[in-house]
Amino acid sequence: MRDSGRYLLSGMMDCGVCGAKYVAAMTIHTNKPTPHVYFYCNNKLRHGKESCASKPVNLAIAEGVIMHTLVYTLLTEEEIKKFIQAFNEFAESDTEEFERKRQALAKQMEGVKKKWLTSSVRYSRALIQGAL
Ligand SMILES: [Zn+2]
Numbered sequence: 001m002r003d004s005g006r007y008l009l010s011g012m013m014d015c016g017v018c019g020a021k022y023v024a025a026m027t028i029h030t031n032k033p034t035p036h037v038y039f040y041c042n043n044k045l046r047h048g049k050e051s052c053a054s055k056p057v058n059l060a061i062a063e064g065v066i067m068h069t070l071v072y073t074l075l076t077e078e079e080i081k082k083f084i085q086a087f088n089e090f091a092e093s094d095t096e097e098f099e100r101k102r103q104a105l106a107k108q109m110e111g112v113k114k115k116w117l118t119s120s121v122r123y124s125r126a127l128i129q130g131a132l
Helices: 042-047 059-074 077-128
Strands: 022-027 036-041
Touching: 022 042, 036 042, 036 059, 059 077
Parallel strands: none
Antiparallel strands: 022 036
């Protein structure tokens, strides 16, 4: 699932093999409890693994490398403070978006539970009345 625009580095990295943009995509591993986000070469993502030999980059690793580089080699103390503030604002907006999605899903889940309960009651009544 492509999920660009939501991550700090979306659209900012180029593929070292073919030159296409790297884009964020969520990957669900069957053996891990939560989905992981990786950056993939957009060319490879759209046209298959034959189109580019690049490897995906884990989101946390990519952001960690960038933050380490910024903090230890490029920025002054004042710039680091501004960067941290900007990052916190970014993370907070992401959390608000996540909370909105969580509430929408909880509401949907409630609707599904009600439908399931109604169906269960109808099914039980039908069983009791010998209709099934
Ligand atoms: Zn590529």
